[in-house]
Amino acid sequence: MRQTRRRVPVQRYSPPSSPLRKRRRASAASDVSSYQSPPSQSAAVQSSSSPSPSLTVSAADNANKSNTTFSLEQVQILRQRLLDWYVDNHRELPWRAPPRHQKNGKAPKPMQNMDCPSSPGAPYAVWISEVMSQQTRLSVVVQYYKRWMQELPSVKHLAEAPLERVYELWAGLGYYRRARFAHEAAKQIVDQHDGRIPGDVNSLLKLCGIGRYTAGAVSSIAFGHAVAAVDGNVERVLSRLRSGLSQNCAPGKERSRAYWEVASACVEDIENAGDLNQALMEVGASVCKPKGAQCEKCPLTALCDAYQEAQRAKVEASSYVSRYPMKDKTKRIKVRSETVIALVVFVQRGGRREVLLRRREGDGLLGGLWETPNRVVDWDLDDCGDEAFREVLREVDGVAGVCCGENGEYSDLNLVDAGQVRHVFSHIRQRLVVKALKVEVTKDEAGRRGDGYRWVSETEVEKCAISKQMRKVVDAALKKA
Ligand code: SF4
Known part of the structure; x- marks a missing residue:
């Protein structure tokens, strides 16, 4: 048989302009600032686990929906039970x-x-x-x-x-x-x-x-x-x-x-x-x-x-x-969307692959962490083809021994499409378009103009200070490359 749930009349939080709310605020303020003994405790609720018969809770107190604080007696009970x-x-x-x-x-x-x-x-x-x-x-x-x-x-x-x-x-x-x-x-x-x-x-x-x-x-x-x-x-x-x-x-x-x-x-x-x-x-x-x-x-x-x-x-x-706690349904966190193109440059050394990471500058949320070369763009996703990676390629060309192409054309590079990675920060929804690029680096070249860059073997990536979304980017690229 279908049971009907009884609804409980609970007074909701009203928006700041409501006169009702102003009255409640005044009462709440006085409740919070002054701790008074509760009114008559005639209908006392005695918990079975109560450690002392003298520590009782007034049902009238609990029925009072404007409660924003505890009486002194209630504080004593709370302390002892807790x-x-x-x-x-x-x-x-x-x-x-x-x-x-x-x-x-x-x-x-x-x-x-x-x-x-x-x-x-x-x-x-x-x-x-x-x-x-x-x-x-x-x-x-x-x-x-x-x-x-x-x-x-x-x-x-x-x-x-x-x-x-x-x-x-x-x-x-x-x-x-x-x-x-x-x-x-x-x-x-x-x-x-x-x-x-x-x-x-x-x-x-x-x-x-x-x-x-x-x-x-x-x-x-x-x-x-x-x-x-x-x-x-x-x-x-x-x-x-x-x-x-x-x-x-x-x-x-x-x-x-x-x-x-x-x-x-x-x-x-x-x-x-x-x-x-x-x-x-x-x-x-x-x-x-x-x-x-x-x-x-x-x-x-x-x-x-x-x-x-x-x-x-x-x-x-x-x-x-x-x-409880009741949420403010009128308040929405503004989330903005962002498209990032991320390039995972890697080299094969012996039996293992190494990934080029750079240290992010600044004091922001991710400042000081390692990441793959990337750039935030305001283009449509359809525009994020190889051409869009040109600027990122320019950045790494000559860094840590990477040599990407001649005359800045980069036309003959074999960029591997590694799909997209999605990541949500508290207020930013990111779509990262990922491509992988395998490069040749000689031992002598490694380290040249490499300040702020380092090669990290794929098994060591997760041990260095790299953000979660960048780890997803590296994983996606190496899986496809
Ligand atoms: S678990 Fe939370 S809601 Fe339930 S009785 Fe304890 S304090 Fe109250």
Whole structure:
């Protein structure tokens, strides 16, 4: 029999011009700035997993859809349930120290003395793991982290390493700017802080590439300071716990500010803010997932607006809660399209092929990385024949021993069509038209006028700092050549 799903009347975020929204904003602002005890707790919801009968959650609180914050009592409950859950459910990671929190009301264990910068929980270990974990799955990060710590076990080692070597250790993680910034920050720490990572958020924020989240994570986890660290996982958990954050705060700066205020209230004046921040992140990563949340395993159901809404509507919580955080449907990221012609020049040396790569100039997203000679064009794809590659050929002619043709005609070159590669950056949709060219290079010629260029054997390409789309280009060309 077909079941009809009951719809729950949820108030949606209204655009900024709405007078209704202005009224809600005023109420939200006062909610966020002042923490009041909740009204009468007559209809208390007691979770079966509640550690203490005195820690109860008001159903009236959870029914209040304008909630953008927690009462003091709710903060107490959240801390206790979250930290107890974290003790039993945290993942062991090479950079993570065991939780300091102890169950049954015992005081947290004292901070460990971190003499070795790469030991779990040490500032350097936490910082590098946070930089690597941005935009990358933890299972991937673990291998990179271990290799990195073997070769660069301290800030000093990182500051003294050549950037090229740092890139090589990073190769495959993507977003190479993170590696460049970490290298730069390490030099700042050596110059300005005698090689010791500062523990306060303001000093951390002055370091290259360190934003509010990383500063909060390092300061709380490695130094025990009572500061928040709000990443995407934490935002999602908070948006579901307090549905008012989506309904009353405009996406963007206003909502972000509200997330930070709620998270800061949760860690205010506690000794082990690092545990609490990591517990929130862990709940977001392993239980409160973007789709298919596992509410039945969550320690926070009794505090959760989204879960309570689903219960009242008698609908399945895991799919219902995915509506939070509500997105701003009026805001679209502008994506532009770009056509790039990319030339893969290679040489056969003995039994192996070597590819000519050049280092990209500038400080942009891909600055400093290796790539095949290429050029962005504003032509139609139909115009990207051999003729279109003339300019790229001119660039490499005479470089690193490459000799492409006489008089700049290049008419007798055997360019192999290797098709197209598509790649999407956050705001650019690229179509790369790829051709391969086999050249002859003598040993004497190799290296001539080759500044910024190098030959790399095809098996070594993935080990050097090359962007993902350029790796696809090289693969496509060598497959066809
Ligand atoms: S109860 Fe469900 S929606 Fe709420 S925080 Fe837990 S997992 Fe997320």
